[in-house]
Amino acid sequence: MSRTKKILVLVGTIIGLLFFISIWYQQTYAMDVAESFDVNSPEYSQKLLIATQGSEFKGKLTTTIINHFKEDSIYIKVVDISELKDIEPTSYSALVLIHTWENWKPPKSIETFVERTKPYSERIVVITTSGEGSRKMDDVDAITGESKPENSLVMVKQALSKLEIILKSH
Template structure:
């Protein structure tokens, strides 16, 4: 076999291994899609949208937020972050945005959504960004950051609820 055929053969093996490794990584660590659902009636005076990704950690936090607010007169809509392009934040009083840092950046839908936000809209969002080391976040957004460790769900849920209560508090005239 000629030397260039050997080099080509080795390169093809390396490319094949990288594809297999990439596919395995994506299947193992990719976030699940969240089924859109609502809690309470849309006619209520206040509204909250929760944009999240499917994982045991984020699902538990979402459940905690819903459990806390479902008896209030608050309409809650839960969506997958992939649907952020269809969200008009002016239609909601508050938003929780939970996402995982992927490949050293936020998911494309999250980055695009945040890039289009007006300054006043940023004040009605509570962001939770999870990452391997627990400190990554979008630069221009104030965010809660951490790792997706299930035993930390109550602390993160409490912090998000506390921030939401500040945002949803009736404004003095």
């Protein structure tokens, strides 16, 4: 086999390997779609939106936040982050965005929503998970951490503290 053919085979093998690794990565680490649901009456004046992704860790964070507020007169709407394009931030007293850092960046729906809603950033609490736990978008005051069970209580306490302040002011 000529040197050129060997190089082409090597390059083709590397490209094929990278393709399979990217498919494996997406299948292993991609987030599921979170189920949408409501808690309490939409007639309440206080409204809380939680936009999240489908994972056990993010589900635990969401459930803990809901349990904290469900006895209050607060309407809570939970949606997948893919639905953020349809969300008007002024319809909610507070918004929580729970997402993972994917492929070295935030999901596009989160990035677009944060950019679109900058004038309302004081109403938004962002929780970002990543492999090493420190990734977040520039200019966003996010709660960051790894998706490990031992981190959930600390992250949720920080989020609840911020949400209490936001809900008292709206």
